[in-house]
Amino acid sequence: MALITKIREKSGIAAAAIAVSLILFLLGSDIFQGKSRFFGGNSDEVGEIAGESISSKDFQNKVEEASKAYSAQTGRGPSEQELAMMREQVWNQYILDFAYGKEYEALGLSVSPEELVDMVQGNNIHPSVRQQFTNPQTGQFDKNYVIQFLKNLKSMPAAQQQAWANFEKSLGQDRLRSKYESLLRLSTYTTNIEAQKDYQAQTAKADVQYLYVPFYSIADSTIKVTDSQLEEYLAKHKDLFKGENTRSIQYVTFPVIPSKQDTASFYNDIKRLAKDLAVAKNDSAFAMMNSDVKTPYLVSLAEVPAAVKTQLGSMIAGGIYGPFKENNVYSIYKYGGIQKDSLFTLRASHILIRPENTSDSSKAAARKRAEGIMAQIKGGANFEALARLNGMDGTAQQGGDLGFFKNNGSMVKPFEKAVFGFSGAGLIPGLIETDFGFHIVKVTEPKSNTRYKLAAINRTIAPSQATMDEVLRKADNFAAANTSAEAFDAAVKKDKNILMLRAERMLEGSSNVNNLTNARDIVRWAFNDDTKVGTVSDVFQNDNQYIVAILTNKTSKDEVKVADYRDELTARVRAELKAEQIINKLGGISGSLEQVAQKYGAGALVETATDITLAQGVLSSAGADPTALGKAFGLKVGQKSKPFKGEQGVFIVQAVKSTPAPAIADLTMYKNSARMMAAQRASFYINEAIKENAKVVDNRARFY
The missing domain is CATH 3.10.50 (Chitinase A; domain 3)
Incomplete structure (x- = not known):
């Protein structure tokens, strides 16, 4: 039943995770800023995708269906934030159905029932199914568990059956998207000329000397930028400044x-509650009824608030303690003594060293590395620092801290047995081996089964x-x-x-x-x-x-004005005016770069760069300026360029030395690299193309 509940509750999350790749193109902000048909069109239209109108009634019905399903699964209605997520999921589904759906249909792409079965219980299990049916104790996927679950599906409540149906639908959509992207990705290729260019850019080297006058050497206040200049620049560079609503x-x-009167009234209320709590027959019930923030009555040492923990040793059963303040919450406690629990709790940190694979040699190498780290710790090295450097799981960034946990099976058996078999706090002297690898463990809070009875009244001071x-x-x-x-x-x-x-x-x-x-x-x-x-x-x-x-x-998306980008436009036009001023001054000076710099005066720098490449060249003061690099590799040795504008200043470049790329017979590595880069970009370009073709109009903001 635990797994059934997990599928029931998590299927929506799993579906959402799968859908992330399907809706990547929604990240483009311009999709949300399409010209609204809310005005001058159908006022009941939430949006339009690929020519398909979406009415507010249909959209809201789908949102309500999702809300009902959520309520059936969780036993409560969704919060406003959760409702917003549901609206987003419903919108995303329309995107998939209309924008992507037409592309799939045009290409004849589909997922057959047999293919879906294969993803769920066949030879090619979908990663999401594998994740849902992985035993957390062993970390192994069990196909029989899936089959048994499906056999019992018809006897489950309707909400669980619907949850599984939605989950399977998301699997099919994910496979369709994968097919579509793979089909287009396989159409990309790299020519020998492209590979040769990449090879040349990465391998050919040059030494250059250059004069550089950065724009910041001229004070902005000395350059006057007019509105007409901004208008002219915007008109020439409309492609760089996209409109947005x-x-x-x-x-x-x-x-x-809270006023002084509010504060005084609050303290009087706290004092009254403290007196009533002291004589309450059922102190835990009284505390719960009078608390803004409910807390458990029986708590482990780990759960005792820090301010209270310092006083535990001197607390007397039946005593009232506080108030203690944390942020805007004031708390008073009635201490009821201790109670022994059947389960123990402790806190520990670990450093996990995973083998690269399941081979004996890999395990031996991992063990040897773990033993080396253990030796460093025993020699006085800092555990947390070594955890951050060597840990191979998500706890590494926290210095290996696992927090508090109980001996209730939440950890794998070998780990739990070793840790709870250790007395006191400190480094466990031997490695702990589990299916995950080798663990170096330090117990930071010793095990305890003591529970503290704390009836807490937590009140928030409010106006x-x-x-x-x-x-x-x-x-x-x-x-x-x-x-x-x-x-x-x-x-x-x-x-x-x-x-x-x-x-x-x-x-x-x-x-x-x-x-x-x-x-x-x-x-x-x-x-x-x-x-x-x-x-x-x-x-x-x-x-x-x-x-x-x-x-x-x-x-407005449809009308870009200077005011929309005034600061950026001003910076660009100012840079052009500075470049023009610098180039005019440099153009009238002759001689070597050093002589030109001396005659130019303050602001001119002469620097040298050696062994730079076109792909990764960096100039000391100017950084990776693509224009300057291109000029450098276009000059013959000894040749000097005319002054030209770069990214952040004006250059004169002189080629000192050129080292051509060695002849190469096999460009396979460079072709493969370029092909891989193209494949990685394919998803984005596909999304952009579908987005543009679908002409998405999103008016949801008018309704919610």
């Missing part, structure tokens, strides 16, 4: 902080309703009194206690505004057609604060 706002926040109403009144007054951009700015400057923040280029589907989470109401206000630049909002409530915002800028 974004909004920018400024906002002020009015935090709701009263009167305090909240007072802060809301201030926020309302601010919004009502400052309805224009001028008034808004003046009010912020006048009141030094008001904190003004900016949120630049928000996307329409955003849920957060800077560090404000669950801020969809602010984003939707900013994107509302009635919200013009300069409009001041009403008051928004966000957790423990009130927000008043003003819209400061809009950008």
Whole structure:
């Protein structure tokens, strides 16, 4: 039953994991910024994919189906964050069905029932199935376990059967995507000329001397950039500046902080609860009823809060202790003594050394390495440092820390037996061998089966309703009194206690505004057609604060303006003007590079680079400047270039020495490398092509 429950609960996660590769193209932000048909079209349309319209009713029905399935599996309704994930999954499914589905159909791609069976219980088990039916104790996949599960499937509840059906569907979609990508990936090839170019770029070397005048040698303040120059640059480089539907706002926040009266009332409440807890007949039940944050009554030493742990030795049964403060939570405890448990708990760290494979020689090599590390630790070396350097599992970054665990089978048997058979704390003197490899183990907290009875009342200090109403009144007054951009700015400057923040280029589907989470109401206000630049909002409530915002800028996917990229455009135009100024000055100077630099004056550098390659050449001050490298390899020995603009400055390059790439008869290695690189890029290019072809219009942000 444990595995059945796991499949039931995890199938959605497994399906989502498989779907990640299928929806990679959603990462391209422009897919979300398509021209909305919400206006001037069907207002009930959530979106359009590959010519297929998606109505809000159909979309919401699918979301509700997913929500019901989730509730049936977990016994509770989804949170708002989980609902947002469900909407994303439903949208992704439409992408697969419409955009990818038409591509599969055009090519005649499909997954047969026999192929699906083979993935689940045949000779080519899908990795997700293998993961679900792997024994956590042995780490081995058991096909018989799958077959037995499927035999019992019809007798399981409908929710479990549906979960498995969804899981199988995701397997088929993953296989279809794999077939499609493989088909296109196999169409990529590398010519001999391409391989020869790669070989030359990696092998041919050159020594160069160059004069470099960085742009930063000229103060920005001396270069005036006009709007007409920015407009001209944007017009010539439209391909570099893609349009996006974004909004920018400024906002002020009015935090709701407990007043002195709230704090005094809170402490009086804590004192009263402490007295009542002291005489409560059922102290654990009383504590649970009066706690904002519920904690267990019986806890191991590992679970005892740090502040309480320091006082355990002096605590008396029936005594009241506290309050202890952690963040905004205050806790008082009634100590009830100890109780012995049937299970032990301890804390340990380990360094895992895995064999490369299952051969005896590989195991022997791993053992020898582990023994060497063990010897270093016994000689005084730091365990945690060696764990970070040598550990071969996810605990390495934490210095090998495994945290607290019990002797309840959560660890593999050889490991658990050795660790819980060790007395006290410290390094276990011998290696522990398991199916995972060889473990060097240090017990950091000795085993204990003592449980502490702690009836805890945890209360969060919070502002009263009167305090909240007072802060809301201030926020309302601010919004009502400052309805224009001028008034808004003046009010912020006048009141030094008001904190003004900016949120630049928000996307329409955003849920957060800077560090404000669950801020969809602010984003939707900013994107509302009635919200013009300069409009001041009403008051928004966000957790423990009130927000008043003003819209400061809009950008559109269909109309790119200078204002959308002013800072970047200004930097680029300024660099061109600096380059022109530097080149004009250098053009009138003759002589060697040293002489030219001396005559140019401050800012000119003369440097030498040896044994550089076209593929990986780096120039000392200028870095990896592709333009300069290209010029260097295009010159004959002794030849000097004219001044030219690089990435971050102006160059004059002179070739000193050239070492051609040796003749090579077999370019296979370079062809294979280039082919592999092309194959790795294939998925991205496929996604981009399908994305563009599907003409995706996403209006979900108008509804949620």
